[in-house]
Amino acid sequence: MNAVARPMQAVNDRISKRNFDRLARYIYDYSGIKMPQSKLTMLEGRLRRRLRATNIVSFDDYCDYLFNDGGIEYEAVYLIDAVTTNKTDFFRESKHFDYMSESALPTLAKQGHRNLRIWSSACSTGAEPYTIAMVLEEFVERRNDLNYSILATDLSTDVLQTAHQGIYPAELVAPVPPEMLRKYVMRSLRPRNREVRISPRLRSRIGFGRMNLMDVKYPVGDPMHIIFCRNVLIYFDKPTQSAVLSRLTDCLLPGGYMFIGHSESIIGFDLPLKQVSNTVFQRV
Incomplete structure (x- = not known):
């Protein structure tokens, strides 16, 4: 994987509207999951773990890696894992x-x-x-x-x-x-x-x-x-x-x-x- 190699620091930035739209469109096309603007904060929180895992320090860099540098082929599974909601219980709706x-x-x-x-x-x-x-x-x-x-x-x-x-x-x-x-x-x-x-x-x-x-x-x-x-x-x-x-x-x-x-x-x-x-x- 050719992620951007930089010294690690806290991930404090926000996802731009352009990048949110790109991510939301990809997530929808791949999984069918709708990602409205109201879920921006949730998406940022979940993707921060991926930024740390890939040693990428900003959402802009992460989206460039995904969409401009071909990283989506490797990262797709992890991206979808990060955004899916998995609530489960035994005998749910009994x-x-x-x-x-x-x-x-x-x-x-x-x-x-x-x-x-x-x-x-x-x-x-x-x-x-x-x-x-x-x-x-x-x-x-x-x-x-x-x-x-x-x-x-x-x-x-x-x-x-x-x-x-x-x-x-x-x-x-x-x-x-x-x-x-x-x-x-x-x-x-x-x-x-x-x-x-x-x-x-x-x-x-x-x-x-x-x-x-x-x-x-x-x-x-x-x-x-x-x-x-x-x-x-x-x-x-x-x-x-x-x-x-x-x-x-x-x-x-x-x-x-x-x-x-x-x-x-x-x-x-x-x-x-x-x-x-x-x-x-x-x-x-």
Whole structure:
């Protein structure tokens, strides 16, 4: 990498309007994430870490490196990691997992599906796919004729590393029901260690990988029985939401289920989906 080599000093400057517009346009084109002027201060705060990591002392120099010196090819992954928001909790929006356990999975099993494929398409640090795995383990435990696999993808390499390790602060797993905690979450033998780790049994069920929902095709293999795409559509404008949902639906088996976030909607989009519960849809 040919970053500007200068003595390190505090990064105190501001992003110019020209450079903010360039960064916002690139972030939108690459990830679909809208970056309005109101997020200028947030962007500055997050990019200061990248300036320190690259030994570049000003936002002007950083943008010159990205857009004039070809640095964007190397820096793109780190830039997007810096600006993505990754809030995650175990059993977040828990009604979804109730519906999955009580309706979606029994229906799919009744229809004769024996190898269930589930995709967490914006998995963040892993709480969502591990929650899905807990629910599936409980369901499969009662039926010895079912199997499942989970694909978990995200745009951010940082969160994927955390997700793959499956190590979390103990307080993060507080929403997990006690019986599931006992079966699927390992605590340290050292009392002062406040971290927990997801059991190897669950970790072995999940394949983690980087994927950009802005890509024109999603290489996920055979159609999915269930797709989770929750709390990411809110960062996209309507045309991007429509395109992403259309591509996701193309990856969904007829009769399969799509879960989106409680603050999200598919109203106004021409999709072969019917609503079966609050923010839960089935492909028709």
